[in-house]
Amino acid sequence: MEQSYRFSVAPMLDCTDRHFRVLMRQISRHALLYSEMVVARAVHHILQDARADSNERQRRLERLLGCDPIERPLSLQLGGDDPKILAQTAALAAEWGYDEVNLNVGCPSAKVVQGRFGACLMAEPERVADCVAAMVQASGLPVTVKHRIGIDARDSFAELVHFVDTVASGGASRFSVHARKAWLKGLDPHQNRTVPPLRWDLVQQLKQARPGLLIELNGALKPWKLASRCWPGPGAPYPTMDPWRWTGSWWVEPPTAIRCVGKRWTGSCSASPERKPVPHRS
Numbered sequence: 431m432e433q434s435y436r437f438s439v440a441p442m443l444d445c446t447d448r449h450f451r452v453l454m455r456q457i458s459r460h461a462l463l464y465s466e467m468v469v470a471r472a473v474h475h476i477l478q479d480a481r482a483d484s485n486e487r488q489r490r491l492e493r494l495l496g497c498d499p500i501e502r503p504l505s506l507q508l509g510g511d512d513p514k515i516l517a518q519t520a521a522l523a524a525e526w527g528y529d530e531v532n533l534n535v536g537c538p539s540a541k542v543v544q545g546r547f548g549a550c551l552m553a554e555p556e557r558v559a560d561c562v563a564a565m566v567q568a569s570g571l572p573v574t575v576k577h578r579i580g581i582d583a584r585d586s587f588a589e590l591v592h593f594v595d596t597v598a599s600g601g602a603s604r605f606s607v608h609a610r611k612a613w614l615k616g617l618d619p620h621q622n623r624t625v626p627p628l629r630w631d632l633v634q635q636l637k638q639a640r641p642g643l644l645i646e647l648n649g650a651l652k653p654w655k656l657a658s659r660c661w662p663g664p665g666a667p668y669p670t671m672d673p674w675r676w677t678g679s680w681w682v683e684p685p686t687a688i689r690c691v692g693k694r695w696t697g698s699c700s701a702s703p704e705r706k707p708v709p710h711r712s
C-alpha cells in the first residue's frame with residue numbers, strides 16, 4: 431500500500447466536494463481524500479438521457495465526477511447495488527482520474543435504504559462481492575468498501591468476518607470500517623453516527639483475524655489522538671477521519687490536526703513547508 435494512503439479524510443455528503451478536497455490537499459499531501467457519495471444510478475441516468483446533447487451530458491457529469499489532479503490520491507465513493515450500473519460508473523471514475531472507487535455499504539439513511547443500497551447491503555455480502563468484481567473488471571482500479579461492523583441484529587463478529595471474507599473474494603482492496611453498527615429503523619443518520627456504541631476493539635480484532643487484508647478504522651477518531659503517542663501507530667488499522675467533527679474552532683484546528691496526523695503517520699509533513707497559524711476568532 432502507498433505510504434500516502436495511510437490515513438484519509440472520510441467521505442462526507444455536502445462536505446468533501448472538489449473545493450474542500452483541494453483545501454485539504456493544501457494541508458496534507460499524504461491523506462487519501464474520499465469524495466462525497468455519488469449515486470451510480472444518477473450517473474447512469476445522465477448517460478441514458480436521450481434529450482441531453484453531449485455538452486449538456488458532459489456538464490452534468492462534471493458536477494458529479496469533476497475533480498482536479500491536484501486532489502490525488504483520490505477515491506470516488508459510489509452508492510448503488512446494481513453490478514452493471516456500478517461498473518459503468520467505475521469505468522468513468524478511471525477516465526475522470528480517480529485512483530480508486532469506494533462502495534458505500536455504511537449509509538443508513540431512509541432514502542438510501544429505500545434504494546436498497548448503503549448499510550442494508552451488509553445483509554447481502556454476495557451481492558456486494560458481485561458489485562466489487564464488476565467494478566474491478568470495468569475500471570481496472572482498486573475497489574474498496576466502506577461499511578459498518580453490523581446492522582440491526584446482524585452484529586456478531588462472525589457475521590462481520592463473513593461479510594469481509596465474502597467481499598474480499600470479489601476483489602476488494604481495502605475495507606474502511608466505521609466502528610459502529612447501524613440501526614436501519616428508528617435512528618436517523620446523525621444518531622447512527624453517535625448512538626450505537628463505538629467498537630474500535632472489533633475492528634482491531636478483525637485486523638488480527640485477517641492480517642493480510644487492508645483494514646481502515648473509522649469512527650470518532652480525534653486527530654490529536656492519532657497524532658499523539660496514545661495511538662498504536664503502524665500495524666494498527668489505518669485511520670480515516672472526519673475533520674469537521676473535531677469540535678472547537680473547526681475552521682482553524684482540523685487542518686492543523688490533519689498535518690499533525692500526517693507527520694505522525696508518515697514521518698514527514700504537508701505540501702507547504704511553512705504555514706503561519708490562523709488567528710482564532712471568537
Ligand SMILES: Cc1cc2nc3c(=O)[nH]c(=O)nc-3n(C[C@H](O)[C@H](O)[C@H](O)COP(=O)(O)O)c2cc1C
Binds near residue numbers: 445507537675
Ligand atoms: C456531514 C456528513 C456527511 C457524511 N456523508 C457520508 C458519505 O457520503 N458517505 C459515507 O460513507 N459516509 C458519510 N458520512 C460518515 C463519515 O464518513 C464517517 O463514517 C462518520 O462521520 C464517522 O466518523 P466520525 O465519528 O469521525 O465522524 C458522513 C458524515 C457526516 C458528518
